[in-house]
Amino acid sequence: MSKILLEHLSKRFIRGNRFIDALEDITLSIEEGEFVCLLGPSGCGKTTLLRILANIEKPSTGHVEIQSSPKNRPLQSMIFQESGVIPWLTVEENVAFGLKMRHLPKFYIKERTNQYLKKVGLTKFRRLYPKELSGGMKQRVSIARAFANDPEILLMDEPFAALDEQNKFILQEELLTIWQETRKTVLFITHSIDEALLLSDRILLMSSQPGRIVKDITIDMKRPRTIEKVRSDPVMTDTFLNIWDHLQNEVKQTRSDN
Amino acid sequence: MHHRFNTQKIITISSPLCLLLLWEIFSQMNILDSRFFPPPTLILQTLWDMAESGELFKHITVSLTRILFGFLLGVIPAICIGLLMGMYKFMKYTFSPIIMIFMPIPTLAMLPIILILFGIGEFSKMVTIAISVFFPVAINTAAGVANIDQIYVDIAKNYQANAKDFFFKIALPGSLPVMLEGIQMGQAIALLTIVAAEMIGATSGIGYLIWMNYKAFLLPEMYVGLILISFFGYFFSLVLRGLERKLLPWK
Numbered sequence: 001m002s003k004i005l006l007e008h009l010s011k012r013f014i015r016g017n018r019f020i021d022a023l024e025d026i027t028l029s030i031e032e033g034e035f036v037c038l039l040g041p042s043g044c045g046k047t048t049l050l051r052i053l054a055n056i057e058k059p060s061t062g063h064v065e066i067q068s069s070p071k072n073r074p075l076q077s078m079i080f081q082e083s084g085v086i087p088w089l090t091v092e093e094n095v096a097f098g099l100k101m102r103h104l105p106k107f108y109i110k111e112r113t114n115q116y117l118k119k120v121g122l123t124k125f126r127r128l129y130p131k132e133l134s135g136g137m138k139q140r141v142s143i144a145r146a147f148a149n150d151p152e153i154l155l156m157d158e159p160f161a162a163l164d165e166q167n168k169f170i171l172q173e174e175l176l177t178i179w180q181e182t183r184k185t186v187l188f189i190t191h192s193i194d195e196a197l198l199l200s201d202r203i204l205l206m207s208s209q210p211g212r213i214v215k216d217i218t219i220d221m222k223r224p225r226t227i228e229k230v231r232s233d234p235v236m237t238d239t240f241l242n243i244w245d246h247l248q249n250e251v252k253q254t255r256s257d258n
Numbered sequence: 259m260h261h262r263f264n265t266q267k268i269i270t271i272s273s274p275l276c277l278l279l280l281w282e283i284f285s286q287m288n289i290l291d292s293r294f295f296p297p298p299t300l301i302l303q304t305l306w307d308m309a310e311s312g313e314l315f316k317h318i319t320v321s322l323t324r325i326l327f328g329f330l331l332g333v334i335p336a337i338c339i340g341l342l343m344g345m346y347k348f349m350k351y352t353f354s355p356i357i358m359i360f361m362p363i364p365t366l367a368m369l370p371i372i373l374i375l376f377g378i379g380e381f382s383k384m385v386t387i388a389i390s391v392f393f394p395v396a397i398n399t400a401a402g403v404a405n406i407d408q409i410y411v412d413i414a415k416n417y418q419a420n421a422k423d424f425f426f427k428i429a430l431p432g433s434l435p436v437m438l439e440g441i442q443m444g445q446a447i448a449l450l451t452i453v454a455a456e457m458i459g460a461t462s463g464i465g466y467l468i469w470m471n472y473k474a475f476l477l478p479e480m481y482v483g484l485i486l487i488s489f490f491g492y493f494f495s496l497v498l499r500g501l502e503r504k505l506l507p508w509k
Contacts, residue, residue, distance in 0.1 A: 054416050078416045083409055088431040088508045097427075098417040129508040149417065 001067060002029035003185045004053070004153060009062030010210075011048050021210035022048045026062070028204065028213055035179065035186045037196035037203050039243065041250050045211030046189045050155050053187065054078045068152055074102065077151040082162040085130045085138045092117065092126040094141050098149030116144040119178055136167040140174070147178055153185040160195065169227050172198055176224065193243050198230050205246055208254045215246065296478045304478040305485065318486065321452055321463040324380065328387025329448050333441060336395035340437070343396070344403020345429055357396060365390040366454050373459055383455050383463075390451040391444035398440025402433030435509060438502050445494045453487060464490075 009026040012019050022045040030036050038046045051057040052064060054076060066075045077098055085094050093100075095116055099109040117123045120140040130138055139159055146154055160168045172195060179186060190196050196203045197219060205215035221229075221236060230236050278298050284290040285297040308314040342349040365386055372389075376382035406428065414428045456465025468483035 051412075054412075056412050056415055074418060076416075078413075080409060080413065083407065084413060086410055086413065086428075088434075088506075089427075097413075101414075101417045101419045101423055101427075131508060145417075 003032040003034070003067050004028075004030040004187065005063075005065040005067075007063040007065075009049075009052070009059050009064065011045065011052065011057070012060045023052075023059075024210035024212050026211070026213055028216075030185060030187065030202075032067075032185055033183045034201045035188065035199055037188045037190055037200040038206060039190055039193065039196045039203050039247075040206030040211065041208045041247060041254070042191060044206045044208045044250075046206055047157055049211065050078070050157050050187065050189055053153075054155050066152055074098070074149060074151045076153045076155055077146040077149045079139075079142045079146045079154065079156040079159045081158055082135055082138065084159075085133075085141050087130050089129075090126065091122055091128050091130070091133070091141055094130070095122075095144045095148055097145055102149075112148045112150075116148040119147075120144045120174065134167075135163050136171055139163065139171055143171075143175060143178065147182060147184070151184070153187065156186065156188040158189050158191070161190075161192075168195075173226065175199070180223065193240055193247070194227070194230070196243075197236055197240060198225055198227055203243070205243065208250050217243070294477065296481065301478050301481045301485070305482045308479065308482060314482070314486075317462055317464055317467045321456065321465070322490075324383045324463065325387060325448050325452050328384035328452070329391055329444070331384055332388035332391030332448075333395050333444065336392045336440075336444075337399050337437065340396040340399025340440075341403060341425075341429065341433070343400035344433060345425075350400065353396075354400075357393065361393045361397075365451055366458075369455060369458060378459050383452065383460065386455045387448045387451050390447045394443040394447065395437070395440040398443070399433060399437045402436030402440075403429050405436065406432035435506055438498070438505065442495065442498050442502075445498055446491065449487065449491050449494070 006026050006028050009023060010021065011023040012021050014020075026049065038049065040046050048057065052059050053066070068075060086097065089097065092113060096109050096113040099112060114123070117126055120143060122137065122140055122144065125133065125137065130141070133141070142159060146156075160171055163171065176199065188196075188199060200219050203215075203217045203219060204213050205217065206212065207214045217239065219236075219239065221233060281290065281295065282297045282299060285292045285295050305314070339349075339353055343353050344350070368389065369386060372382050372385055376385055410428055410432060414424050419427060452463070453465035453468065456463035457469040460466045464483050464486050467486075468480050471477070471479035471483065
C-alpha cells in the first residue's frame with residue numbers, strides 16, 4: 001500500500017471574476033521511504049500541491065490520503081522556504097517547536113531536540129536567535145525541526161532555493177545523510193534539475209498552468225550520492241538533458257499561449 | 259572610528275549646553291528680557307529651593323501617580339482589544355468603526371464630559387490619560403497581529419498549534435514590536451494630556467504648577483515645571499526602550 005495517495009486532485013482559485021486552475025487531475029502514489037522530487041517551472045502549482053498535503057489548503061476536488069502507522073506520529077511536517085524559522089524563538093525552541101505543540105513529555109522533547117541539534121551541527125548555537133544565523137544555518141534549524149517532529153512524511157518547499165551554490169551543495173548532502181538514517185517518505189519541491197537528480201528516487205515533472213504531472217522518472221543511481229558523482233555519471237547526464245528539453249518546451253508553450 | 263564616535267558624543271552633549279550658556283549670557287546682559295527668560299542659573303536655584311521645601315515632590319508624585327494608573331488603565335484594555343481585533347475579523351469589524359469615530363476627538367475636548375461623569379477627583383485625570391493612551395496602543399496592537407508574516411501562521415498550523423499555543427507562541431510575541439511602538443507613542447501622549455488636564459481642572463501636579471505660576475507671574479517656577487516635563491518625557495522613553503530590549507532580544 002502506498003504511503004501517499006492522491007486521486008484526481010484539482011485546485012481552482014478565484015481571482016476577482018475569473019478562475020485559475022492551479023492543479024488539474026493529479027493522481028499519484030508514493031511508496032513508504034521514497035524520496036520524490038516535484039520538478040516544474042515556476043507557477044506550475046507545485047507549491048499548491050504541497051500546501052494541500054500540508055493541510056494548509058484544501059483541494060477543490062479529489063482525494064488525499066497519507067497512510068499513518070500505529071505509532072502516535074503527526075501525519076506530516078513541512079520544511080518551508082528560507083524565512084520559515086520563527087524569529088522570536090531561539091534555535092533550540094525552533095527545533096523543539098513541533099514537539100512542544102504536541103505537548104509531549106519534557107524529557108522526551110529535550111532528548112530529541114538535543115539529538116537533532118547535534119545532527120545538524122547547531123548544538124553550539126542553540127541559544128542564539130535566528131537573526132544571528134546565516135541562511136544555511138537557518139535552513140538547518142528548519143530541517144532539524146521537521147525531522148525531530150518524527151512525522152509520517154516530510155514535505156519540503158524549495159528549502160535551498162535562496163542559498164548560494166556552495167551552501168546549497170553542503171546542505172543537500174547533509175539532508176541526504178539525515179534522511180538515510182531515518183528513511184522518511186519525502187516530497188520535495190524544486191525547480192533545479194541538479195537538485196532533483198541528486199536527491200530523488202523519483203522525479204515527477206509538472207506542466208505549467210494548470211499543473212499536471214506529465215512524466216514520472218525513476219532515478220536508480222545508487223546511494224550515497226554526491227554532486228560530483230551525479231555530474232560525472234553519463235546516465236544522469238542523459239536524464240538531465242531529457243528533463244531540460246521537457247522544461248524548455250513547457251516554458252516555450254506558456255509563452256506562445258499568452 | 260573610535261575617534262569619530264567621541265567627537266559625535268562631544269557635539270551631542272555640548273550643543274544644548276551652548277544654548278543654555280547663550281541664554282544665561284543674554285539674560286544676564288538683558289539682551290533677552292529676564293522677566294520672560296530668567297537665566298538658567300536662577301531657574302536651577304528655584305528648582306533647588308522648591309525641592310528643599312518639599313513642594314516639588316508633592317506635585318511630581320501626584321502627576322506620576324496619575325500617569326502611571328491612567329496609563330495602565332488605558333494600555334491593558336487596549337492590548338486586549340487590539341489582540342482580539344488582530345486575530346478575529348469579527349472583532350475587527352465590530353471595534354474599528356467605534357475607534358474610528360472616537361479617535362479624532364482630542365481627549366481634552368472630552369474633558370467636560372469626563373468631569374461630569376467622574377467628578378473632579380483623581381480618577382477623572384486617570385480616565386483622561388487612559389482614553390488618550392488607548393487609541394494608539396489598540397491600533398498598533400491590532401496592526402502588529404495583522405502584520406505577522408503569513409509563513410509563521412502556516413508554520414503554527416502545520417505543526418498543529420492549538421488556539422492557546424498560537425496566541426502565546428505566535429500572535430503575542432509576533433505583534434510585540436509594533437505594540438511597543440504604540441505604547442511608546444501612548445507614553446508621549448499621556449504626558450501631553452496630563453499637563454493640559456492639570457492646567458484645567460486640578461489643584462496639584464506638574465501642569466498645575468506651570469499654570470499657577472504663570473498666573474502669579476512667577477516665571478522661574480513655571481520654567482521648573484517645563485524642565486520636569488522634559489526630564490520625565492526623556493526618562494519614560496528610556497525606561498520603555500530598556501523594556502523593549504528586555505522583551506525583544508530577538509530583534
